[in-house]
Amino acid sequence: MTSPGEIEAYLKYLATQRRASPHTLDNYARDLARLQELAATRALTSLNAHDIRRFVAKLHAGGLQARSIARTLSAWRGLYRWLVRQGRAEANPALTVRPPRAPKKLPQVLSPDQAATLLNAQPEDALEVRDHAIFELFYSSGLRIAELAGLDLSGTYSVADGEVTVFGKRAKTRRVPVGSKALDAIAAWLPIRAQLAAAGEEALFVSQRGTRLSMGMIRKRLERWAQLQGMPVHVYPHMLRHSFASHVLQSSGDLRAVQELLGHASISTTQIYTHLDFQHLAKVYDTAHPRAKKG
Incomplete structure (x- = not known):
């Protein structure tokens, strides 16, 4: 069974061998304590990929952000990698588990x-x-x-x-x-x-x-x-690039042209500006439509 003492040994390894910063160690300690809590009475070495996916789903349902879950998974993978090297675990159950996708942040633009x-x-x-x-x-x-x-x-x-x-x-x-x-x-x-x-x-x-x-x-x-x-x-330089793209798209509606102008390899990267365009239309609708206003 994997004990808290072994987790402490792993954290000591990170501090002495990997020279991790105090901030990193605090994060790892918190993430590994979370794994121990989710596993309840089960030994960590008995967990499989299905268990890890279930834990990730539970964290996500509990409101933990995708970026935080990704960091937590990274800590778990690190622990299991160390346990495998120590001969305490046969495989790394967190290796193939992926965190939920973080929602894309809309770029900031000037009007x-x-x-x-x-x-x-x-x-x-x-x-x-x-x-x-x-x-x-x-x-x-x-x-x-x-x-x-x-x-x-x-x-x-x-x-x-x-x-x-x-x-x-x-x-x-x-x-x-x-x-x-x-x-x-x-x-x-x-x-x-x-x-x-x-x-x-x-x-x-x-x-x-x-x-x-x-x-x-x-x-x-x-x-x-x-x-x-x-x-x-x-205002920062990339905001002017975003503003250029958004304003050209609003005026022309030509997503392919904007892709070429920006030098994006994939049009999926350029499509973020369609969300901005819709956001603009939604604001106009909310302001102008007589049945859109809330009483």
């Missing part, structure tokens, strides 16, 4: 009016001219932050002829249209860039030191810009 408020503000100095060009390009073309930061002044991955060519995920290159406002903002930035850029620097967007602007600095500058415009939400 079209909020996007206009953010982007219509006029820059007041040279760095803000650069920032404005960056934010217009984010929203115009739906780029990832790494794609935007990696753009060069010219060459393969750059803005030319009303398009931007980027090197995206899975080593895929894609071309995306650039709107007129973004092109105008970039044109305003280029003379300033010529004064700031270090000799031989290829980056389209450079820092005060003349070197390629980092992704961290882009995030900070966007956060600052949004605060200056009094935005009621925290």
Whole structure:
């Protein structure tokens, strides 16, 4: 029979051999105590995969979130893996058990009016001219932050002829249209860039030191810009990508086109924006339909 003492021995192994942090050890201790409780009087080494699935279903029915169940299962697998190595268990019954799927979180987006408020503000100095060009390009073309930061002044991955060519995920290159406002903002930035850029620097967007602007600095500058415009939400680069996708889908209804523009390998990834579109329609319905309002 697996005793609490053996669980303590496993936790000691994690602490001394695996150098697990106190926080990790606390989590493992709690998760393993949960397993002991669910097993009741049965020895843990007598449990099979069916038992583990039943325990997972019970945790889920009890309101434990999918992410917490996944962590709990990981702790259980670790214990059984150790017991097998110690010769105390013949197999790992948690090995093939999967946690319930976590519901997909809907991406945060700006409304079209909020996007206009953010982007219509006029820059007041040279760095803000650069920032404005960056934010217009984010929203115009739906780029990832790494794609935007990696753009060069010219060459393969750059803005030319009303398009931007980027090197995206899975080593895929894609071309995306650039709107007129973004092109105008970039044109305003280029003379300033010529004064700031270090000799031989290829980056389209450079820092005060003349070197390629980092992704961290882009995030900070966007956060600052949004605060200056009094935005009621925290604005970050991927929110502009989400907003681009949502607004294009709302206007066109063309999911395949949005998939191509975003560079998603699977359309199932893009379909999250249809939920946003329906959410928008539901709000309009609740506000406008005379039989939708609650008394």
